[in-house]
Amino acid sequence: MKSSPLLLLVLTAALAIPLQALGADELAATRIVVGYPPGGGADGLARAYAQAMSKTLRHPVIVENRPGAGGTLAAVAVKTAPADGTVLLLGNILTNVLAEFTYEKLPYDAKADFVPVGQAARLEIAMAVPPGSAARTVADYVAAAKADPDNASFASPAAGSLPHFFGLLLGRAAGVALMHVPYKGGAPMNMDLMAGRVPAAFSAASEFVQLHRTGRVRMLATSGDTRDAQTPDVPTFAEAGYPTVHGSSWLALFAPAGMRLETLARMAAAVEAASADPEVRGAIDNLNMEYPNVSLAAFGPQIEEERRRWGAIVKASGFKAD
Structure with a gap:
């Protein structure tokens, strides 16, 4: 893959700016806008980055929560913000990739309105089944789905989420039509999964790790190129026989389009330094x-x-969120 000229310019500019210049106190503060409520994973990650980035930027970095509409309210708020380093978006693969295709009338252009500043974390997607399920492998689940098409279903935390499309991707790879059962969040989905009210679920692997370790669900596969470090006993989909079911979700910092290259380089250097902070x-x-x-x-x-x-x-799925 070729790098874009803009990103190469930003990278070059970041390397050319001395560390003390990167930390110049040119702004009163930087806000990281998060499209989810306080207390969740995105919020916790944003607060860790905010604290670490403030060390490099030498001014306060604060988190502002603007939950609603799957993160799109936060994206709209940052789209219209000044492109001067005072406001960044903690975006994800939903707000900055999938929403473009799931909404007919998205109030922003993910490609034109934002520029990436740096990836903050990754999340593999995992498939899990209830603890009492007869399925010990992905192949077991697929065989059961083919034998009983009326009960060939899977759950996800939300319609239009990446786990939703991973479930459809598995169905395509396995040659079986799988019915999607959407939930309003991971907590109610996990309750029904643990109780055996749904035969399988797809979600960020982080949602299943503790449940898997304590035997309350059984993870069958994860979506990365290698096994998830948190669950080394769980094979990848490729190892399970489905190499096309792969990829990761992510959280990343984005700036409004139009930011000056030197400002963007300063923000990118702060994110990069924060990503290595203990x-x-x-x-x-x-x-x-x-x-x-x-x-x-x-x-x-x-x-x-x-x-x-x-x-x-x-x-290909025909799904629309609006």
Whole structure:
């Protein structure tokens, strides 16, 4: 994949700016806008980054929660904010990739209105079944779904989420029509999964880790290229025989489009430094997430590749959120 000229300029500018200049106190504060309520994983990650970034930027970095509409309210707020380093968005693959294809009238253009500043964390997608399920492998679940099409279903935390489309991706790979059962959040979905009221569920692996370790659900596979460090006993989908069921979700910092290159370079350097901060790494571990694994120069092309890949999958599903 080729890096975009803009990202290469930003990377070059970041390397050319001395560390003391990166920390110049040019702004009163920077706000990281999070599209989810306080106390959740995105909020916790944002607060860890805010504290670490303030060390490099040498001014306060604060978190502002603007929950609603799957994160799109936060995206709209940042879209119209000054592109001067005072406001960043903690976006994700939903707000900055999938929403473009799931909403007919999205109030922002994810590609034109934002520029990536840096990946903050990754989340593998996992498949889990109830503890009493006869399915010990993904192949077992697929065989049961083919034998009983009326009960061939899977749950996800939300319609239009990445786990929703991962379930459809497995159905396509396995040659079986799977019915999607959407929930309003991971908590009610997990309650029904543990109780055996749904035969399987897809969600961020971080949602299942503790439940899997305590035997309250059984994870069958994760979506990364390698096994999730949090659950090394769980195979990847590729190892389970479904190599096309792969990919990751992520959380990342974005700036409003139009930011000056030197300002963008300063923000990118602060995010990169924060990603290596021991306290941020500890927060990522505590949230059962994965460390960021791409440079800024590679992250932009990755987003474009994901737009092509998931756009085709969403369009084939016919799903619309509005």
